[in-house]
Amino acid sequence: MTASLMAVTVDLVILTVRSGELCVLLVRRGVPLLRGSSVAPQDTAFVGHLALPGGYVLPDEDLLAAAERELREETGLDGIHLEQLATYGHPGRDPRGRTVTVAHLALAPHAGAPTAGTDAAEAEWLPVAEAMAEDLAFDHEVILRDGVERARAKLEYSSLGAAFCPPEFTVGQLREVYEAVWGERLDPRNFHRKVTKTPGFLEETGATSSAEPGRPAKLYRRGPVEQLNPPITR
Known part of the structure; x- marks a missing residue:
């Protein structure tokens, strides 16, 4: 039996309170460029959809370093304490192929205004209630719901x-x-x-x-x- 290749990604649930509402940091997916190139690869999965920030883990990275890098690259935010939330590996969660993602969570009191970068066409804070009503990319609605519930529990204890x-x-x-x-x-x-x-x-x-x-x-x-x-x- 031949083992199939499986990619590993990180996704980030970054939450804060703005104007009396719980908000989540989302990006709008664009077509990413190859590193050092002006030519876009054939990666059009969920282009135009809102999504949690995230991306592939590089061969020489650990998971936390990848999560911090993706947060910086896609939103311009840095210095936010991240903790692992959960791992998601449903075979059909990513149309590009078998992918397992390790989600990270932050409930960030002093998060600033995001700036879109790399393959993100936009980056914005959106009230969680509005985000849940969106057609989020991949299984990000499930990940967001889990992140919100973990954040609510953190305020309890x-x-x-x-x-x-x-x-x-x-x-x-x-x-x-x-x-x-x-x-x-x-x-x-x-x-x-x-x-x-x-x-x-x-x-x-x-x-x-x-x-x-x-x-x-x-x-x-x-x-x-x-x-x-x-x-x-x-």
Whole structure:
């Protein structure tokens, strides 16, 4: 029995909160150029479709290096902490041939504006709800759904939600982050009780803010604990 060749790629689910919405970084696939050439190869898979950033792993690369390179090349973004999400290898997921992809995830509080490069015709932040309604390339809808669910779980057991807030913030501002990522409205009193009673999550600054309706709200800063116990459950 002869073994068939199988390519390895990386795909990136980069999420952030913009204008109160959970957004994902997407590129619009163009026809890539050969390295050092002005002639496009015959790779027209899903040209014109929105897709997660990603591409082939080079022979001398490990997976994380490939993911970081593809993020730089396709979107111009760098310095974002990536973690492996899952591996996807359905035989029919790529019309170009048998391909296994290793997806990476980042929930990035301070991600900037992307700039399209290499084989990406466009790069943009799109609200996740809108992205899910698009005809994404390959199996990227499945990968995106898995990434969003992992990101929602990370807010349950880590203090990452506070990283999306200013250095000093109200519980109301923190709640807006959780609502954006979880995609649901939360009871203000119940949320306030949970986050202020979780050891090491928040620290009072001693100051207040009058920016929100009602009486002045206490200002907090992110505490020293990264893993929350008990978690902030949905």
